Amino acid sequence: MPCMFSNLRLLFSSSATASPFLSPLKLRLRRPSSSSVPPLPLAPLSSLRSRPLFTVFAAVEPRRRRRLRHSQDFARGRSRRTFADDPGRDKEALMEGAGFNRKRAEGRDRSDGSRKELQLKKRPKANPVSTISYVQILGTGMDTQDTSPSVLLFFDHQRFIFNAGEGLQRFCTEHKIKLSKIDHIFLSRVCSETSGGLPGLLLTLAGIGDEGMSVNIWGPSDLKYLVDAMKSFIPNAAMVHTKSFGPAPSSDAAAVPDLNQFADPIILVDDDVVKISAVLLWPEDSGQNNGVHSAMRPGDMSVVYVCELPELKGKFHPERAKEKGLKPGPEYRELQLGKSVFSKRLNIMVHPSDVMDPSIPGPVVLLVDCPTQSHLQRLSSLGSLNDYYAEFLGKETPKTVTCVIHLSPASIVSSPDYTNWMKRFGSAQHIIAGHEMKNIEIPILGSSSRIAARLNYLCPQLFPASGFWSLKQSCLSAPDSAHGTSLSCQSISAENLLKFTLRPRDKIGLDRYYIPNKMAHSNIIDELHTEIPEIVEAAQYIHHLWNGTGETGEERSLMQEEPWLSENKLPNCLENIRRDDLEIVLLGTGSSQPSKYRNVSSIYINLFAKGGLLLDCGEGTLGQMKRRFGVGGADDAVKGLICIWISHIHADHHSGLARILAQRRDLLKGVPHEPLLVIGPRQLKRYLEAYQRLEDLDMQFLDCRNTTEASLNVFEEASELSMNRPSPESSNSHDGLTNVTNRSSKNVADSTLFARGAPMQSFWKRPGSPPDISVAFPVLQNMKKMLKEAGLEALVSFPVVHCPQAYGVVLKASQRLNSDGKLIEGWKIVYSGDTRPCPELTEASRGATVLIHEATFEDSMVDEAIARNHSTTEEAIQVGAAAGVYRIILTHFSQRYPKIPVFDEAHMHKTCIAFDLMSINIADLPVLPRVLPYLKMLFRNEMIVDESDDARDSVSVAS
Numbered sequence: 001m002p003c004m005f006s007n008l009r010l011l012f013s014s015s016a017t018a019s020p021f022l023s024p025l026k027l028r029l030r031r032p033s034s035s036s037v038p039p040l041p042l043a044p045l046s047s048l049r050s051r052p053l054f055t056v057f058a059a060v061e062p063r064r065r066r067r068l069r070h071s072q073d074f075a076r077g078r079s080r081r082t083f084a085d086d087p088g089r090d091k092e093a094l095m096e097g098a099g100f101n102r103k104r105a106e107g108r109d110r111s112d113g114s115r116k117e118l119q120l121k122k123r124p125k126a127n128p129v130s131t132i133s134y135v136q137i138l139g140t141g142m143d144t145q146d147t148s149p150s151v152l153l154f155f156d157h158q159r160f161i162f163n164a165g166e167g168l169q170r171f172c173t174e175h176k177i178k179l180s181k182i183d184h185i186f187l188s189r190v191c192s193e194t195s196g197g198l199p200g201l202l203l204t205l206a207g208i209g210d211e212g213m214s215v216n217i218w219g220p221s222d223l224k225y226l227v228d229a230m231k232s233f234i235p236n237a238a239m240v241h242t243k244s245f246g247p248a249p250s251s252d253a254a255a256v257p258d259l260n261q262f263a264d265p266i267i268l269v270d271d272d273v274v275k276i277s278a279v280l281l282w283p284e285d286s287g288q289n290n291g292v293h294s295a296m297r298p299g300d301m302s303v304v305y306v307c308e309l310p311e312l313k314g315k316f317h318p319e320r321a322k323e324k325g326l327k328p329g330p331e332y333r334e335l336q337l338g339k340s341v342f343s344k345r346l347n348i349m350v351h352p353s354d355v356m357d358p359s360i361p362g363p364v365v366l367l368v369d370c371p372t373q374s375h376l377q378r379l380s381s382l383g384s385l386n387d388y389y390a391e392f393l394g395k396e397t398p399k400t401v402t403c404v405i406h407l408s409p410a411s412i413v414s415s416p417d418y419t420n421w422m423k424r425f426g427s428a429q430h431i432i433a434g435h436e437m438k439n440i441e442i443p444i445l446g447s448s449s450r451i452a453a454r455l456n457y458l459c460p461q462l463f464p465a466s467g468f469w470s471l472k473q474s475c476l477s478a479p480d481s482a483h484g485t486s487l488s489c490q491s492i493s494a495e496n497l498l499k500f501t502l503r504p505r506d507k508i509g510l511d512r513y514y515i516p517n518k519m520a521h522s523n524i525i526d527e528l529h530t531e532i533p534e535i536v537e538a539a540q541y542i543h544h545l546w547n548g549t550g551e552t553g554e555e556r557s558l559m560q561e562e563p564w565l566s567e568n569k570l571p572n573c574l575e576n577i578r579r580d581d582l583e584i585v586l587l588g589t590g591s592s593q594p595s596k597y598r599n600v601s602s603i604y605i606n607l608f609a610k611g612g613l614l615l616d617c618g619e620g621t622l623g624q625m626k627r628r629f630g631v632g633g634a635d636d637a638v639k640g641l642i643c644i645w646i647s648h649i650h651a652d653h654h655s656g657l658a659r660i661l662a663q664r665r666d667l668l669k670g671v672p673h674e675p676l677l678v679i680g681p682r683q684l685k686r687y688l689e690a691y692q693r694l695e696d697l698d699m700q701f702l703d704c705r706n707t708t709e710a711s712l713n714v715f716e717e718a719s720e721l722s723m724n725r726p727s728p729e730s731s732n733s734h735d736g737l738t739n740v741t742n743r744s745s746k747n748v749a750d751s752t753l754f755a756r757g758a759p760m761q762s763f764w765k766r767p768g769s770p771p772d773i774s775v776a777f778p779v780l781q782n783m784k785k786m787l788k789e790a791g792l793e794a795l796v797s798f799p800v801v802h803c804p805q806a807y808g809v810v811l812k813a814s815q816r817l818n819s820d821g822k823l824i825e826g827w828k829i830v831y832s833g834d835t836r837p838c839p840e841l842t843e844a845s846r847g848a849t850v851l852i853h854e855a856t857f858e859d860s861m862v863d864e865a866i867a868r869n870h871s872t873t874e875e876a877i878q879v880g881a882a883a884g885v886y887r888i889i890l891t892h893f894s895q896r897y898p899k900i901p902v903f904d905e906a907h908m909h910k911t912c913i914a915f916d917l918m919s920i921n922i923a924d925l926p927v928l929p930r931v932l933p934y935l936k937m938l939f940r941n942e943m944i945v946d947e948s949d950d951a952r953d954s955v956s957v958a959s
């Protein structure tokens, strides 16, 4: 750190816009946070200030020097060609000093690409008789209702998981379920609800250990589409053990095979401990035509999984064998293997049943996902399940189903046809695990909701009560739906971690031991009071920050004394700002992979009545929105999205996208609307196009390259030209008035604007002209219109230094009138994406109201930051200072800092650290940095650096 710092310092002090905290004044202001804390009418508060509130953390030794020398070589002077296209920039030298990993920035560091194939783990053989076995509900999404829960089938040395919705990985971390022990993942359907967690899971497994790991993935044939889509950002090696079964979906009736050939169960796994087979379920209406269905759409196929444990052989009685004239040895063994043996002495055939107790059939578990009524029709008539029905006569091999887990939606499960079908399993235990409001009251991620509750207690202004705590009791105690009492069969609602034991035999049945208790909000706060008694005063102080009347006298005098504090002067754009103007909600603030306390990147820009935008959309974004806004509130936010902007192709920034888009599609079914605008790097286009073969995402894509300043300038020029062009269509281009029909006819006209010979073909040839401008043109027009309606003047992407096609973004609000009727500038928010500090970012951030900057590493890990093209806390703050931004929000922390990152208090006077679900209202920006010391108080006993995470982090494709 010291060398970096002095470097920067030299550069800055020779520049006109000298960074204030690098000036000698800095020494006098080592404790800005405490010196800016005004006295409170609370006597004990002085004790807060006088004692070291904040633990001083030993800096973690910079590691991996060897590797870094190499990347610093890149840094010295050779970064010009790619990133320094503007020789006039005065910060360029600084950026060279900062350095970056060129190979990585250009996508040539595919260390994992060399792996031929990620291996499956070799497991010792389990003893089929003595193994412990159970099925367990992994309640992912049970509280947030955003995804399908998973089911774990457990044996001593084998684990099977059914469905992998978003958040599964985070769930497993929370509940100490080791991902590395999972051998097989089965999908009951292939869609974002059941498989949204798969990309992240595969990447995490690929990063385990030196070699990486893989897992068998099973699903109906649509799985191929998902795998093809995931190839855009997941190494092939991670997906070699993917196996699909059943007929391929096709819109071409002639090409579709006879579905009847898929009527029999398909055996997927058959070993000593379990046999797992798949029974395919398709909508009845697609099978009408003499068994040849007219069209099987992707996503139509659903699966009933049948898991059968082997029978337990009855006890062998040697004395009975002896009586039959047999001798110990091969003859006994044959009998025990179930074969008959001829007794020469008695001249009779001896059968196993003569010498053994009858064998006991193994338990059978069914997992049923029946998504629609027409699937239900098919389900009720399935011949392949006959053997499993209790009352069915003429069974070939009688099988008694022990337990049925229903993943079907509540609307289907509660229908009379479904309950009648359930009854056919006789005494089987039914567990209803589809979405149910019943489970909403117990947060699935207990640890992070405990922190959320503490943050809320301390500072409800930045951490509003979670959507769940605020739920009305009436909603929580929604009546148990039709099943249960009205059914003659055994049926209960699933709860998180509910188990059904299969082995040992004497323990067969439900086990509620692991179901978490309801977490009482009051207990969490009591615990906090005991642990950190000063928190009471801190909360009062924070309350005072909001309810005081602006600047205190002390602050004003400080400002005169210390000129740099004038930086804290309220920017014009915040004059009489309204609280319903803007709120920045940090939905995910961790890097690389979802962890216990921090989800991966996602920022919701809440424009209240005018809708909202998502900047990045990591796995679990929908779930986080539900945690913040409640189930219904989040749905409203999704419906009101104006666009989703994705910074780069790393999975931690976009793998929640499909789920959000699918949810929006479902919510807007039957409502007139337009496809949602998704702006992202070009690799994302390939992913989305491939994914849409699986399920329609109802979106339109725009390449980030089309939204750079240069591209937008070309677009504006072209727009003007097209407006002035005498053409019948031009009368349609009144902003906001064009209806859909008009627009589509206009789009056709627009796309010809750039054709050869057309007046604007010169745009094609201009250097730096955006790609596919003729395709992008109508989308850009649409974007402009939508931004305007949302009160935004511009959305501009700019290239950053991280990986190929990595971007940051500027959002600028339109001008508005202040209380004096004077026109004032709108606010400006800049989000860095993942990046090294770079001139483009500093330029784009000039005068920003808020800079949301990644700060993956602490200051002492600058080498690490360079190697991975990320930034340190200090570097992020430097960028903000150089660009003269008003407030800096740091985010995207390495998961090695589980709860709070390591940072230097001295430089935080305009900066705050982001936490998951932190909601920063634009009106609260002035006080924001002053809250940080108190937030830090909450974690003073738990600043742990988790080194074990680093191995995982090295999967280059994932951060």
Ligand SMILES: [Zn+2]
Residues within 6 Å of the ligand: 591, 592, 601, 650, 652, 653, 834, 892, 958, 959
């Ligand atoms: Zn990242």
Ligand SMILES: [Zn+2]
Residues within 6 Å of the ligand: 648, 650, 802, 834, 958, 959
């Ligand atoms: Zn990244």
